Amino acid sequence: MTVMDPRDVFHQEARELLDQLEEALLDLGNASDDRDLVDCAFRALHTIKGSGSMFGFDEVAGFVHEFETAFDRVRKGSVAISPPLVQVALAAKDHIARLIAEPGRHVADGEAILKNLRAIVSNDEGSDSGDTFPLAGGRVAAADPSPVQTPVQTWRVKFRLAENALVLGANPLLLLDELRELGPCEVRVKTDAVPPLESTDPEVCYLDWEVVVTTNRDRQAIDDVFIFIADGMELSIETVAADAADAADAPAADKAATAKVVEIDKPRDSAGAGAKGGTSVRVAAERLDELMDRVGELVIAQARLSQLAVASDDANLKSVAEEMERLASGLRDTTMGIRMVPIGSLFGRFRRLVHDLSRDLDKEVDFVTAGEETELDKTVIERLADPLVHLIRNSIDHGLEVPSRRIAAGKAARGQVRLSAVHTGSEVAISIVDDGAGLNADRIRAKAEEAGLIAPDAKVADHDLFQMVFHPGFSTAKEITALSGRGVGMDVVKRTIEGLRGRIDLGSRPGGGTTVTLRLPLTLAIIEGMLVRVGRGRYSIPLSAVEECVELPRDAEAANSGRNFLNIRGHLVPFLRLRELFKTRAAIEPHQKVVIVSAGESRVGLVVDQVIGNSQTVIKSLSKLHADVETFSGATILGDGTVALILDVAHLVNFGQEFENRLRDERIGRAA
């Protein structure tokens, strides 16, 4: 596992670079004159070309080279960015992805794309350079045409390479050569940072350079020299007033005289994934999973140690156990932190989807995202991709109306789909909100009746009615999709979300749009749990669901009273006896406790025999053989090595309801 196939590395890297490219292109579609974005796209292209040819993807390298050449005009600023250009660039990006995925198959398609690109690029240039065309005149000012001729100017360029630049293959000599090509240069090197010989690391670059270059090219040309090594380097470029150029011998003194265009270039591609390059390491996902498993086992072992320490009189053991507990929980938090990924990485993928859908369906869509920085366990994020694609597609395809109808309904012609994520307690809520027509409750009702899901005259709240769309097979038929406004396979979405221990809420206002909210637990791996005992069995209740614990009043202890609710500070709280639900055979114990948990909007008490205490709960999923037992979301191993089940509060409450209904029906049946 430690040896990775270099081609896999390339595949992975290429995928990230292509994402980066796509994002830059889409951004360019919105803000067409952002130079940083063009550079970002260009860097991604260049890196793909380089590593492509290194790993033998010659077709890729060849195509990208051609693409780059054509795109270069854009970078030089001689061609303005237009929607058709972005379109063809996106097509090219897709083509590159295909070339990488299936080498040797799609070569022919590439020519067409390049032809399109060249046509757009040269057309544009034609109109731009033809200053005499009165129509095109406005554009010229924005994008200064071809070989940039600026007055001769002197620049002072100070740069210091990132420490690891040499390891990564940068060659400062080549940079200096490139600067020399721009015009007459004076190069100074600063050696202040060079350590004594014995502590010199030959692979670290200790030198600073200061180059005074006089050139007729503009600043962009100087920037371009450093474009591919910008990550982590320090770069400052300032103009030197013409008369001060001679005074360059005294750098400190002439500072005041120089024009103040000082700018320290931080890692410049704030938009792209490249920004991570500075101090981050690429780690295979399986290793993280493995790390998490190990930490899980450590937490379990540590719990055993703590238990031993409590039982022992040895003060040393106790102190070691405490130390271990602190370390283990720190390690656990760090490890979980590593697995947390901002959801923005996922949101980025949908921009292309929205872009393509809005073009294919002829609907104008504003795609708004919020809360990109919200972090979620990476496994959760990966598994969310498909359901979200589905929901977004639904929103645009079936939710949003065509522009003409929107205008008729008094809405703006452009529809909006808003994707947002936010932390709420121990959950993350992800909402997809559209301002379309909303769900059609009557149609759903008709369909549900037809399918025999509800009785024709049954009174069903809208909320419950909407849940019908998650019913398997409910929406499979094409015409129903169009009618009901929700697409194929919502049951799959629901299953995936429930597989992640999450929930889906669906809300809709006729004519006002639809809101789908996914609520997901923060992590799949470790939770804080409250350990309780019912009969002989021990169970962990997620602490995030627990509100309080109270003693079961004496008068409620008798099992057969007709009502099962408590008065908690004036509020009515129903309770479920877990020993009944779990069919525990052991004798009822006195002094039972009630753990009040919140299940969705309501509060429910769970009657247990004993509250043992809080514990770190490493969640292990149950095998397929227990897939039918919905009341448990998983199991965990306790300090003494035994297994405790983790309660799934929402499902448990549902189960309890059904259980009571059954019990009541039986009772009534017997009475009748």
Next chain:
Amino acid sequence: MNIGIQSNHADRAMTALTLRLQDEVFAIDAESVREILDVVPISDVPNAKAFVGGLINVRGRIVPLADLRLLFGMDRPPPDVNTRIVVIEVDLDGEPTIVAILADRVLDVTEIEAATIEEAPKIGMRWRPEYVRGIGKRGDEFIIIPNMGKIFTLEDG
């Protein structure tokens, strides 16, 4: 059912772990056996199918514990000194899954000649024929070769 075994292993014997459940000897393909444990604390899973009503901790892994005696209509006396837990790997819909089964007593590892394995008779058996992959013979004794994959997938549905 047993055609597969015979065609696959026609030229060689089946190496099997034999174990006793009540009065019957069962043989489990030795290759699928991961380990044999003494009885460990068993946690009940309320409302699960009785056949897989328990969970055990096998060195940090939570493993469902199945009791074949239930499927084969046998008594279920409490564990004694001879009771063992056999941890095996079963293919559930193409997914290798670790499960544990209870054994009243683990006997030995033995070779069962392929030629002696016969298809389970359709009559003369109280058990569902799908559960039995074949009946082997050792001396005068019959050995039941259960079809673990079927047992767990059928009981799953």
